Amino acid sequence: MIRLSGITPSGHVHVGNHLGAIRRWADEGGPDDLYFVSDLHAMTNAHNPAKLRSMASEQLAVLIAAGIEPDRVFVQSDIARELGALNWVLECTCNYGEAARMIQFKEKSKGRAGVRLSLLTYPVLMAADILLQGADEVPVGEDQRQHVELARTLAKRFNTTYGDVFTMPKAVLPPAGARVMDLAEPTRKMSKSTKEEAGVIFVLDEPDQVRRKVKRAKTDGGSKPAYAPDTRPGMANLLDILAACTREKPEVLADRFDSYGQVKEAVAEALIEELRPVRERALALLTDPGELERVRKAGAVRAAERGEHRLQSALRLIGAG
Numbered sequence: 001m002i003r004l005s006g007i008t009p010s011g012h013v014h015v016g017n018h019l020g021a022i023r024r025w026a027d028e029g030g031p032d033d034l035y036f037v038s039d040l041h042a043m044t045n046a047h048n049p050a051k052l053r054s055m056a057s058e059q060l061a062v063l064i065a066a067g068i069e070p071d072r073v074f075v076q077s078d079i080a081r082e083l084g085a086l087n088w089v090l091e092c093t094c095n096y097g098e099a100a101r102m103i104q105f106k107e108k109s110k111g112r113a114g115v116r117l118s119l120l121t122y123p124v125l126m127a128a129d130i131l132l133q134g135a136d137e138v139p140v141g142e143d144q145r146q147h148v149e150l151a152r153t154l155a156k157r158f159n160t161t162y163g164d165v166f167t168m169p170k171a172v173l174p175p176a177g178a179r180v181m182d183l184a185e186p187t188r189k190m191s192k193s194t195k196e197e198a199g200v201i202f203v204l205d206e207p208d209q210v211r212r213k214v215k216r217a218k219t220d221g222g223s224k225p226a227y228a229p230d231t232r233p234g235m236a237n238l239l240d241i242l243a244a245c246t247r248e249k250p251e252v253l254a255d256r257f258d259s260y261g262q263v264k265e266a267v268a269e270a271l272i273e274e275l276r277p278v279r280e281r282a283l284a285l286l287t288d289p290g291e292l293e294r295v296r297k298a299g300a301v302r303a304a305e306r307g308e309h310r311l312q313s314a315l316r317l318i319g320a321g
Protein backbone atom coordinates (compact mmCIF):
# COMPACT_ATOMS: atom_id res chain seq x y z
CA MET A 1 0.00 0.00 0.00
CA ILE A 2 1.52 3.29 -1.10
CA ARG A 3 0.66 6.54 0.70
CA LEU A 4 1.98 9.69 -0.99
CA SER A 5 2.60 13.00 0.81
CA GLY A 6 4.20 16.18 -0.45
CA ILE A 7 5.67 19.30 1.08
CA THR A 8 5.91 22.54 -0.88
CA PRO A 9 9.17 24.53 -0.63
CA SER A 10 7.40 27.87 -0.41
CA GLY A 11 9.69 28.92 2.46
CA HIS A 12 11.86 27.51 5.24
CA VAL A 13 10.56 24.39 6.98
CA HIS A 14 9.05 25.34 10.33
CA VAL A 15 8.22 23.62 13.55
CA GLY A 16 4.56 23.23 12.48
CA ASN A 17 5.66 21.20 9.45
CA HIS A 18 7.93 19.18 11.74
CA LEU A 19 5.54 18.47 14.63
CA GLY A 20 2.40 18.29 12.49
CA ALA A 21 3.71 16.15 9.64
CA ILE A 22 7.39 15.32 9.13
CA ARG A 23 8.03 13.73 12.54
CA ARG A 24 4.97 11.54 12.08
CA TRP A 25 6.02 10.57 8.56
CA ALA A 26 9.38 9.45 9.96
CA ASP A 27 7.91 7.63 13.00
CA GLU A 28 4.74 6.10 11.61
CA GLY A 29 5.14 5.89 7.82
CA GLY A 30 4.56 2.51 6.17
CA PRO A 31 7.46 0.81 4.35
CA ASP A 32 6.09 1.75 0.90
CA ASP A 33 5.02 5.31 1.69
CA LEU A 34 6.51 8.06 -0.45
CA TYR A 35 7.35 11.70 0.30
CA PHE A 36 8.24 14.38 -2.19
CA VAL A 37 9.31 17.99 -2.23
CA SER A 38 6.74 19.61 -4.52
CA ASP A 39 8.88 22.40 -5.96
CA LEU A 40 6.89 22.57 -9.23
CA HIS A 41 3.80 23.42 -7.20
CA ALA A 42 5.65 26.38 -5.67
CA MET A 43 5.80 28.03 -9.11
CA THR A 44 2.10 28.70 -9.47
CA ASN A 45 2.57 32.16 -7.93
CA ALA A 46 5.35 34.70 -8.39
CA HIS A 47 8.53 33.03 -7.17
CA ASN A 48 12.26 33.53 -6.90
CA PRO A 49 14.14 30.74 -8.75
CA ALA A 50 17.31 30.82 -6.58
CA LYS A 51 15.28 30.82 -3.37
CA LEU A 52 13.07 28.00 -4.61
CA ARG A 53 16.12 25.88 -5.46
CA SER A 54 17.62 26.47 -2.03
CA MET A 55 14.33 25.79 -0.19
CA ALA A 56 13.91 22.51 -2.11
CA SER A 57 17.40 21.36 -1.02
CA GLU A 58 16.66 22.41 2.56
CA GLN A 59 13.40 20.45 2.63
CA LEU A 60 14.99 17.35 1.19
CA ALA A 61 17.76 17.58 3.80
CA VAL A 62 15.23 18.07 6.64
CA LEU A 63 13.06 15.12 5.53
CA ILE A 64 16.07 12.81 5.54
CA ALA A 65 17.47 14.33 8.74
CA ALA A 66 14.11 13.69 10.45
CA GLY A 67 14.59 9.98 9.79
CA ILE A 68 12.60 9.29 6.63
CA GLU A 69 14.37 6.60 4.61
CA PRO A 70 16.15 8.33 1.72
CA ASP A 71 14.78 5.79 -0.75
CA ARG A 72 11.22 6.97 0.06
CA VAL A 73 11.97 10.62 -0.82
CA PHE A 74 12.38 12.56 -4.06
CA VAL A 75 12.20 16.07 -5.46
CA GLN A 76 9.32 16.61 -7.88
CA SER A 77 11.26 18.56 -10.52
CA ASP A 78 13.87 15.79 -10.74
CA ILE A 79 11.24 13.75 -12.58
CA ALA A 80 9.84 16.75 -14.49
CA ARG A 81 10.11 14.95 -17.85
CA GLU A 82 7.99 12.01 -16.72
CA LEU A 83 5.53 14.23 -14.86
CA GLY A 84 5.33 16.68 -17.76
CA ALA A 85 4.46 13.89 -20.20
CA LEU A 86 1.84 12.39 -17.88
CA ASN A 87 0.50 15.85 -17.08
CA TRP A 88 -0.22 16.34 -20.80
CA VAL A 89 -1.96 12.98 -21.05
CA LEU A 90 -4.10 13.94 -18.05
CA GLU A 91 -4.82 17.44 -19.36
CA CYS A 92 -6.15 15.68 -22.45
CA THR A 93 -8.35 13.60 -20.15
CA CYS A 94 -9.62 16.54 -18.04
CA ASN A 95 -12.32 19.00 -19.04
CA TYR A 96 -11.73 22.73 -18.64
CA GLY A 97 -14.80 23.03 -16.42
CA GLU A 98 -13.43 20.42 -14.03
CA ALA A 99 -10.26 22.45 -13.45
CA ALA A 100 -12.07 25.79 -13.32
CA ARG A 101 -14.42 24.70 -10.57
CA MET A 102 -11.65 23.83 -8.11
CA ILE A 103 -12.41 25.84 -4.99
CA GLN A 104 -8.75 26.60 -4.35
CA PHE A 105 -8.35 28.07 -7.83
CA LYS A 106 -11.41 30.28 -7.33
CA GLU A 107 -10.16 31.47 -3.95
CA LYS A 108 -6.55 32.05 -4.94
CA SER A 109 -7.32 33.74 -8.28
CA LYS A 110 -10.19 35.93 -7.09
CA GLY A 111 -9.62 39.62 -7.78
CA ARG A 112 -5.99 39.08 -8.76
CA ALA A 113 -4.31 40.25 -11.96
CA GLY A 114 -1.69 38.16 -13.74
CA VAL A 115 -2.90 34.81 -12.43
CA ARG A 116 -0.63 32.09 -13.78
CA LEU A 117 -2.26 29.44 -15.95
CA SER A 118 -0.48 26.89 -13.74
CA LEU A 119 -2.68 27.95 -10.81
CA LEU A 120 -5.60 26.58 -12.83
CA THR A 121 -3.83 23.46 -14.07
CA TYR A 122 -1.76 22.44 -11.05
CA PRO A 123 -4.40 20.00 -9.73
CA VAL A 124 -3.80 18.06 -12.97
CA LEU A 125 -0.06 18.02 -12.23
CA MET A 126 -0.98 16.85 -8.74
CA ALA A 127 -2.96 14.04 -10.38
CA ALA A 128 0.19 13.18 -12.35
CA ASP A 129 2.21 13.11 -9.08
CA ILE A 130 -0.28 10.67 -7.60
CA LEU A 131 -0.96 8.47 -10.63
CA LEU A 132 2.66 8.19 -11.81
CA GLN A 133 3.70 6.70 -8.45
CA GLY A 134 0.64 4.44 -8.25
CA ALA A 135 -0.38 5.87 -4.88
CA ASP A 136 -3.32 4.12 -3.18
CA GLU A 137 -3.87 6.79 -0.53
CA VAL A 138 -3.14 10.50 -0.35
CA PRO A 139 -3.39 11.97 3.16
CA VAL A 140 -4.66 15.54 2.73
CA GLY A 141 -6.50 18.23 4.62
CA GLU A 142 -9.96 19.38 3.57
CA ASP A 143 -8.50 22.03 1.21
CA GLN A 144 -6.80 19.40 -0.97
CA ARG A 145 -9.51 16.75 -0.94
CA GLN A 146 -11.14 18.08 -4.11
CA HIS A 147 -7.82 17.80 -5.96
CA VAL A 148 -7.41 14.15 -5.00
CA GLU A 149 -11.02 13.56 -6.13
CA LEU A 150 -10.03 15.04 -9.50
CA ALA A 151 -7.07 12.62 -9.71
CA ARG A 152 -9.50 9.79 -9.01
CA THR A 153 -11.93 11.01 -11.69
CA LEU A 154 -9.13 11.26 -14.26
CA ALA A 155 -7.75 7.81 -13.39
CA LYS A 156 -11.19 6.29 -13.78
CA ARG A 157 -11.91 8.10 -17.04
CA PHE A 158 -8.56 7.13 -18.54
CA ASN A 159 -8.86 3.49 -17.45
CA THR A 160 -12.38 3.21 -18.88
CA THR A 161 -11.70 5.08 -22.12
CA TYR A 162 -8.26 3.80 -23.10
CA GLY A 163 -7.27 0.87 -20.92
CA ASP A 164 -6.53 -0.05 -17.34
CA VAL A 165 -3.31 1.73 -16.33
CA PHE A 166 -3.83 3.71 -13.15
CA THR A 167 -4.37 2.73 -9.54
CA MET A 168 -7.45 4.48 -8.16
CA PRO A 169 -6.19 6.85 -5.45
CA LYS A 170 -8.18 7.75 -2.37
CA ALA A 171 -8.01 10.90 -0.26
CA VAL A 172 -7.60 10.03 3.41
CA LEU A 173 -7.52 12.33 6.40
CA PRO A 174 -4.08 12.34 7.99
CA PRO A 175 -4.06 11.20 11.63
CA ALA A 176 -4.73 14.16 13.90
CA GLY A 177 -1.40 15.72 14.74
CA ALA A 178 -0.22 18.88 16.44
CA ARG A 179 -1.51 22.03 14.80
CA VAL A 180 1.01 24.74 15.54
CA MET A 181 -0.07 28.37 15.48
CA ASP A 182 1.98 31.48 14.75
CA LEU A 183 3.65 32.68 17.95
CA ALA A 184 3.00 36.34 17.21
CA GLU A 185 -0.53 35.77 15.89
CA PRO A 186 -1.79 32.64 17.66
CA THR A 187 -5.12 32.52 15.87
CA ARG A 188 -3.28 32.01 12.56
CA LYS A 189 -1.56 28.75 11.56
CA MET A 190 2.24 28.85 11.51
CA SER A 191 3.11 29.08 7.80
CA LYS A 192 6.20 28.97 5.58
CA SER A 193 5.05 31.89 3.51
CA THR A 194 4.22 34.27 6.38
CA LYS A 195 6.05 37.53 5.76
CA GLU A 196 6.53 38.37 9.45
CA GLU A 197 8.99 35.74 10.67
CA ALA A 198 8.94 36.66 14.39
CA GLY A 199 6.13 34.19 15.05
CA VAL A 200 7.57 31.31 13.01
CA ILE A 201 10.20 28.95 14.39
CA PHE A 202 12.20 27.33 11.65
CA VAL A 203 13.70 23.87 12.01
CA LEU A 204 17.13 25.29 11.15
CA ASP A 205 16.91 28.27 13.55
CA GLU A 206 19.86 28.57 15.94
CA PRO A 207 19.00 27.78 19.60
CA ASP A 208 19.30 31.48 20.50
CA GLN A 209 16.85 32.45 17.77
CA VAL A 210 14.40 29.86 19.13
CA ARG A 211 14.77 31.32 22.65
CA ARG A 212 14.26 34.88 21.36
CA LYS A 213 11.16 34.03 19.33
CA VAL A 214 9.55 32.02 22.15
CA LYS A 215 10.32 34.78 24.65
CA ARG A 216 8.44 37.27 22.46
CA ALA A 217 5.51 34.94 21.82
CA LYS A 218 2.15 36.59 22.36
CA THR A 219 0.42 35.44 25.50
CA ASP A 220 -2.98 36.48 26.67
CA GLY A 221 -4.09 38.06 29.92
CA GLY A 222 -4.53 35.94 33.00
CA SER A 223 -2.51 35.55 36.12
CA LYS A 224 -1.46 31.92 35.98
CA PRO A 225 -0.81 29.62 33.00
CA ALA A 226 -3.94 27.66 32.04
CA TYR A 227 -4.90 25.63 28.99
CA ALA A 228 -7.89 27.38 27.39
CA PRO A 229 -7.58 27.29 23.57
CA ASP A 230 -10.75 29.38 22.98
CA THR A 231 -10.05 32.21 25.35
CA ARG A 232 -6.23 32.07 25.68
CA PRO A 233 -4.92 30.89 22.29
CA GLY A 234 -1.37 32.17 22.81
CA MET A 235 -0.79 30.22 26.03
CA ALA A 236 -2.64 27.20 24.60
CA ASN A 237 -0.35 27.23 21.56
CA LEU A 238 2.76 27.26 23.75
CA LEU A 239 1.39 24.40 25.86
CA ASP A 240 0.44 22.46 22.70
CA ILE A 241 3.98 22.86 21.37
CA LEU A 242 5.43 21.72 24.70
CA ALA A 243 3.01 18.77 24.78
CA ALA A 244 3.98 17.74 21.25
CA CYS A 245 7.69 17.87 22.17
CA THR A 246 7.34 15.99 25.46
CA ARG A 247 4.47 13.77 24.25
CA GLU A 248 2.32 14.74 27.24
CA LYS A 249 -1.08 16.37 27.61
CA PRO A 250 -1.23 20.19 27.51
CA GLU A 251 -3.84 20.35 30.31
CA VAL A 252 -1.53 18.40 32.60
CA LEU A 253 1.48 20.50 31.69
CA ALA A 254 -0.34 23.75 32.49
CA ASP A 255 -0.57 22.78 36.17
CA ARG A 256 3.21 22.50 36.47
CA PHE A 257 3.91 26.19 35.95
CA ASP A 258 3.38 29.29 38.09
CA SER A 259 4.32 31.92 35.55
CA TYR A 260 4.32 32.67 31.82
CA GLY A 261 8.10 33.03 31.96
CA GLN A 262 8.48 29.46 33.21
CA VAL A 263 6.27 28.13 30.39
CA LYS A 264 8.24 30.02 27.77
CA GLU A 265 11.55 28.79 29.15
CA ALA A 266 10.31 25.19 29.12
CA VAL A 267 8.93 25.54 25.56
CA ALA A 268 12.17 27.03 24.24
CA GLU A 269 14.34 24.32 25.79
CA ALA A 270 11.99 21.50 24.69
CA LEU A 271 11.94 22.85 21.14
CA ILE A 272 15.72 23.21 21.01
CA GLU A 273 16.10 19.57 22.15
CA GLU A 274 13.40 18.36 19.76
CA LEU A 275 14.98 20.12 16.79
CA ARG A 276 18.65 19.56 17.69
CA PRO A 277 19.19 16.16 16.00
CA VAL A 278 17.20 17.14 12.91
CA ARG A 279 18.96 20.48 12.64
CA GLU A 280 22.42 18.96 13.07
CA ARG A 281 21.88 16.20 10.51
CA ALA A 282 20.23 18.59 8.03
CA LEU A 283 23.07 21.11 8.33
CA ALA A 284 25.61 18.31 7.87
CA LEU A 285 23.84 17.27 4.66
CA LEU A 286 23.54 20.84 3.42
CA THR A 287 27.24 21.46 3.96
CA ASP A 288 28.12 18.23 2.12
CA PRO A 289 26.43 18.94 -1.21
CA GLY A 290 28.02 15.83 -2.75
CA GLU A 291 26.14 13.53 -0.35
CA LEU A 292 22.84 15.42 -0.72
CA GLU A 293 23.20 15.32 -4.50
CA ARG A 294 23.88 11.57 -4.41
CA VAL A 295 20.77 10.91 -2.30
CA ARG A 296 18.72 13.23 -4.49
CA LYS A 297 19.79 11.55 -7.74
CA ALA A 298 19.08 8.09 -6.33
CA GLY A 299 15.61 9.22 -5.22
CA ALA A 300 14.90 10.66 -8.67
CA VAL A 301 15.98 7.48 -10.46
CA ARG A 302 13.75 5.35 -8.23
CA ALA A 303 10.77 7.71 -8.60
CA ALA A 304 11.13 7.74 -12.38
CA GLU A 305 11.50 3.96 -12.55
CA ARG A 306 8.47 3.43 -10.33
CA GLY A 307 6.29 5.29 -12.84
CA GLU A 308 7.93 4.41 -16.14
CA HIS A 309 5.70 1.47 -17.09
CA ARG A 310 2.54 3.44 -16.29
CA LEU A 311 3.70 6.42 -18.31
CA GLN A 312 4.67 4.29 -21.32
CA SER A 313 1.38 2.37 -21.19
CA ALA A 314 -0.63 5.58 -20.90
CA LEU A 315 1.19 7.18 -23.86
CA ARG A 316 0.74 4.09 -26.01
CA LEU A 317 -2.95 3.69 -25.14
CA ILE A 318 -3.80 7.33 -25.78
CA GLY A 319 -2.25 7.08 -29.23
CA ALA A 320 1.16 8.70 -28.77
CA GLY A 321 4.16 7.02 -30.41
Ligand code: AQP
Residues within 6 Å of the ligand: 006, 007, 008, 009, 010, 011, 016, 017, 018, 019, 020, 021, 022, 141, 178, 179, 180, 181, 189, 190, 191, 192, 193, 194
Ligand atom coordinates in the same frame (compact mmCIF):
# COMPACT_ATOMS: atom_id res chain seq x y z
N1 AQP B 1 1.21 25.12 11.42
C1 AQP B 1 1.16 23.82 11.15
N2 AQP B 1 0.89 22.93 12.14
C2 AQP B 1 0.85 21.60 11.88
N3 AQP B 1 1.08 21.06 10.66
C3 AQP B 1 1.36 21.92 9.65
N4 AQP B 1 1.65 21.73 8.34
C4 AQP B 1 1.84 22.93 7.74
N5 AQP B 1 1.72 23.91 8.64
C5 AQP B 1 1.41 23.33 9.84
C6 AQP B 1 1.72 20.42 7.68
O1 AQP B 1 2.98 20.32 7.01
C7 AQP B 1 2.82 19.48 5.86
C8 AQP B 1 3.48 20.11 4.67
O2 AQP B 1 2.91 21.35 4.42
P1 AQP B 1 2.69 21.87 2.93
O3 AQP B 1 3.98 22.23 2.35
O4 AQP B 1 1.89 20.88 2.18
O5 AQP B 1 1.82 23.17 2.94
P2 AQP B 1 1.01 23.95 3.95
O6 AQP B 1 0.09 23.13 4.78
O7 AQP B 1 0.37 25.00 3.16
O8 AQP B 1 2.21 24.48 4.84
P3 AQP B 1 2.60 25.96 5.20
O9 AQP B 1 3.80 25.84 6.03
O10 AQP B 1 1.44 26.70 5.75
O11 AQP B 1 3.05 26.59 3.83
P4 AQP B 1 2.44 27.79 2.99
O12 AQP B 1 2.71 29.04 3.79
O13 AQP B 1 3.19 27.78 1.70
O14 AQP B 1 0.97 27.54 2.79
C9 AQP B 1 1.33 19.26 5.67
O15 AQP B 1 1.00 17.95 6.10
C10 AQP B 1 0.69 20.29 6.58
O16 AQP B 1 -0.55 19.85 7.09
